[in-house]
Amino acid sequence: MNWLTNFVRPRIRALVGKQGVPDNLWHKCTACEQMIFHRELSANLYVCTHCGHHMRMSAKDRLAMMFDGDSTQTIELPETIDDPLKFRDQKRYGDRLKEARAKTGINDAILVAHGEIGGIPAVIAAFDFRFMGGSMGTAVGDGLIAAARLAILQDAPLIVFPSSGGARMQEGILALMQMTRSTIAVQEIREAGLPYIVVLTDPTTGGVSASFAMLGDISIAEPGAIIGFAGARVIESTIHETLPEGFQRAEYLLEHGMIDMVVPRHELRDTLIRVLDLLRNRNPAAEVVALPKSEAAADDQGNPAPEL
């Protein structure tokens, strides 16, 4: 085997390796383990063509999937201090950040964009699980605050797609503080009277679920998504019991009254458009009848109508 692995294989690689072939043409479904051609998978919105399993999507793909045509405008997010604690476990946090940036091509685990969904202007914040498990540190908190403020500025609804294991441990207490900061972002949106919709995707756990993600005016989840506070392993090791079938899955939360609906990815865009349209209620309930000019200009006491 040595000769084959050490000599022949590098040679073959050298011969065929430079043709610009993506290294993963075929994806294995994480649920049924069937192989799916990459184009087929992306055309099917990363839903397994064999078993219907909803796989995780990058933030970029998520934005592209949600917005109309090419209306997407990704905004630049505020700069934050990298590695505020100079955290080091088996690896430096600074190095982990560099690796994640190189791997994903994005600066942190969240992208914020505005655009139109079915002609309705909206702001979307989408998490990218590939970036350190979508974990929430200061940059992500800042992203959510920026998203809320952009939505307020544009008088548009805010839609968030969390996909995150929780708080980013490498930012210590500052990661915990994002639970409060992201909640403040939600309050700002709410106080501005704008809809705040959360689409819970796989996974939404820990500090992310226990803050902005569970505060949606409308809570939607993708089928099969893991949603919960404590990790399944932590619970098992605490209570020494096997967890029930389907525990912490989207359908389980629906059954327990924790979310409004479970919507398959193919229907998600249409559902959101319908919900946004209904919430906005821009069409008046009755036909508008114009008042005669003299009545409109003055009220009963003869005071002039206030300027609007």
Next chain:
Amino acid sequence: MPTYLDFEKPIAALEGKIEELRHLDTGGDINIAEEVSKLQAKADRLLSQAYGKLTPWDKVQVARHPDRPHAIDCIDHLIEDFTPLAGDRAFSEDAAILGGLGRFRRRSVMVIGNEKGSDTESRVRRNFGMARPEGYRKARRLMKLADQFQLPVITLVDTAGAYPGIGAEERGQAEAIARSIEACMTLRVPIVSAIVGEGGSGGAIALAGADRVLMMEHAVYSVISPEGCASILWRSGDAAKQAAEALRLTAQDLLKMKVIDRIIDEPMGGAHRQRNVAMDALGDAIAEALDEVIGIDGGTLRAMRREKFLEMGKTPLD
């Protein structure tokens, strides 16, 4: 029999000897009093040395010390006419979070705190201070009640974290914590939080969104327990000591990062050695913090509170 922590072993030995001498019947030949006072001075010196250079991991042990004053002790000591209020009005009462009306230095207040329990019976009843959703929903209810009657809120934080259990998840642990955080940020009345022991993760921040966040000198406050962090990032629980260092969970580091507003000094040898002294200091610090914020218009106070949290993360540690 007092509980000694690992780093207190030399002190334990000395104090044991002192106890022995005190009980010795010598017939008056040797001057025991002199010997005892000499040993006592030495023990005090050792104690002050040990507590002068506690590592983050040592502090984790001190914060979890079984004799440390808990919320219930602080309430007994500081609050008059304490009137506990129970239940979330939806599912059940949760004894892991204690709350109620009371009088603190002549003011009517709402007090909410995590209570771990102090003996087997009370620990079990209070689920070791790990609240279920009902606890957070009760906290939220009491905060709203305080807002309704213009009462300042005092929270005493001391928990390893929210309880990880099947029922807790089914009944929406995450949502309950989120709503409690939201309630803290919605209040128009003053809220002062004190991290008295362990500030464990989401279970702690649910009660600690305050105008003033105070922290006892040897308390810890962290996004995850050092053990949990070690098992995830080091893949070994044995690295808890390293994780405690890396997490920067001490009051001294958190003050530098402006995550907390003030450190409350503990008596020599930690709050568990002189509980009343520690609780008096806690009371004074809470009173001062309340004085700073009482009288500010509700809307302004809330805006200032939010702004304080929004500013966090902009002050580097060095």
